[in-house]
Amino acid sequence: MDFSFSEEQTLLRNTIQSFIQDNYDFDKRQAIVKSEEGMKQENWKQFAELGLLGLPFSEEDGGLNFGSVETMIVAEEFGKGLVVEPYIQTVVTCGGFLRRANASIKEKYIPGVISGQDIWAFAYAEPQGRYNLNDLTTTATLDGDNYIINGYKSVVSGGPWANKFIVSVRTSGDQRDSDGVSVLIVDKNSEGLSIRDYPTVDGSRASELTLENVTISKDELIGEEGKGAELIELIVDETIAAICSEAIGAMKVLNDATVEYCKTRKQFGQPIGKFQVLQHRMVDMFMQYEQSVSMTYMVNLKLDEEYAERRKAASGAKVQIAKAAKFIGQSAVQLHGGMGMTDELNVGHYFKRLSMIENSYGNIDHHLKKYSSAE
């Protein structure tokens, strides 16, 4: 057993830390969030130059062939900077689908991801489905060489920035069957696709997608028709591992900021960090953080295990991270007092991002049920 990072991994971490330092202090981040576009193309180019956009792809596909630990490092450091550019959406989630697709899809799309030319988003959620990935009313029917897609996708994270979407659809079966789920690539410019973009409470952007007779070639199918459910669940688990990593980065910043604040903020003639009730709260924040780090390592190391093991790892990690995200986020605001309530201090922004991570890809109740079902 060895939990140390290799020299290469440490180098990767340092690279991202200096990117954040140079390009992503809180003021710069806020300027990006408030800009018309909501992200910075220049940063995306830098990700490409640094090789980050090719991280998980095989060397054959032009990538660096790195694994989940490297992805974890990137996501964690991005979490510390509250980076809004859709790295996880494009590289981890959609990249996860693409690198498992057939040769012609790989050839057609992976270079555009690695070069930074394309940004991708995963459109899976539907209003009636909540966190059930298989509850799909969006349908695709084969018509000659084409699929015709009709339906609605909700809260597509990073949607406004994407020029390509991966969409989960039903090609057969009943609304919630696991059989009959398929995965399709839809270009943003497809006729019949209407998109409504909007900001999200955590400084990111998302979209609602309406698909009306969107017609795409059947070559845009990832995996086998009707057999997409397993693949989606695997990639969602990989995504969960990445957002858990992002979360521990954000938690770390909040914990450090809170301890620092309590050492310097004086009330009643002493630093408020001298009050035992606040000390214990910060100790609990620290312990929640350490447990979250551990569960994040655990899930990132177990992504390749057989199903039941992976299922419990991903759901277990998500439950721990969601609980800690809430506790640490709320406590950091509480201990910063009125200042924690202001938009001008970074603390509230970390709290808000963590609060959205809580239910992304399923909340605590959802993952407790998934955990139980894996026994």
Next chain:
Amino acid sequence: MQLGFKDEDIKFRDEVRSFIKETFTEDMRKTLSLSKNGHAGKDLHVKWQKSLHQRGWMAPNWPEQYGGAGFTSTQKYIFESEMAREGAPRTIPFGLSMVAPVIMEFGSQEQKDKFLPDILESNVWWCQGYSEPGSGSDLASLQCKAENKGDHYLVNGTKIWTTMAQYADWIFCLVRTSKTEKPQQGISFLLIDMKSPGIEVRPLITIDNSPEPHQEVNQVFFEDVKVPIQNLIGEENKGWTYAKYLLEFERGTAYSPGLYRGIKNLKEIARDTSVGDGLTLLDDNDFLNKINECEIQIQAMEFVEHRIFSALSAGQRVGPESSILKTRGTEIGQYLQELAVEAIGYWSHPFVEDTFANVNEPSIGPEYAATITPEYYNGRKTTIYAGSNEIQRNIISKAVLGL
């Protein structure tokens, strides 16, 4: 010991209900539902308070000689409960429940005549100048300075977290009039006209992101502001005593009626939410248990309140026990807000900056969703303000348990 109200109380309750039905219009309900922070613009609040005044119900806690409603303590409780149950706008407390009792108790006849009628009739909007950037929980360390110049005070300094100062005509302030060994001893209580030269109000945007002019709090700056000496309450350097008197009023509210309303809303949301198995969130036992557990906590609150208010009606004072109300009331309220965010799932993500703005587009997700996450964020303030819950627990520990 007995449960339930007497016949005359039931009759009073029905009067309150029909008043609310007539006065709290659909329009007002709609506007208020668009707010992220419980406030909905000056006009709505003034209009509502003027109707209350017309009915003679503006001031349930004032003595009748000043125009108080003359309620019994049971009636007060019923009145407050019915208002909260319907989600009616709360009367803005700064004039009515904060500065007015202080003026009644410690002010001069001239001050009473000048200020109280306008508060009762909602002609004048007040705000509170207590906290400062360096003085939150430790209020007595405040620095905002008032120098006695004979016929006026010269005020310099700043006040922060000033709720709705953007609407305010007057501010009541704790100011430092002398440097003493015990910081509490050099504080005075001043009434300041917000139109005085040298006052600047800067909005503070909070994490719910209610945009101007709907921001909840501000920072107020005083630069060489001249305040007539007759605007001093009571004696110079005795302001701390008056402030403490006021704090008792701030903490003595009933929380359970508003919390029950939160449960009712939560159940409606849960009934309206599909959970991906063909059923609704209200059919989900995990979630239902949380709602019910929360409702039981509220019931416990309600009966704590009944016990406190019945002691009050027997002529006893609300003591430090009132800290129980603030502590539990705010914590349950925050939990309800968390559950609402949990209930709406992914609809918690979309952000609408100005929820009051007229838009032609349909909402993203259900209409009620846009304010739920901001309300959760905004609600974090409740365990910080008016004596943080850590301070409340210190009070209970010291004053009730004798630790």
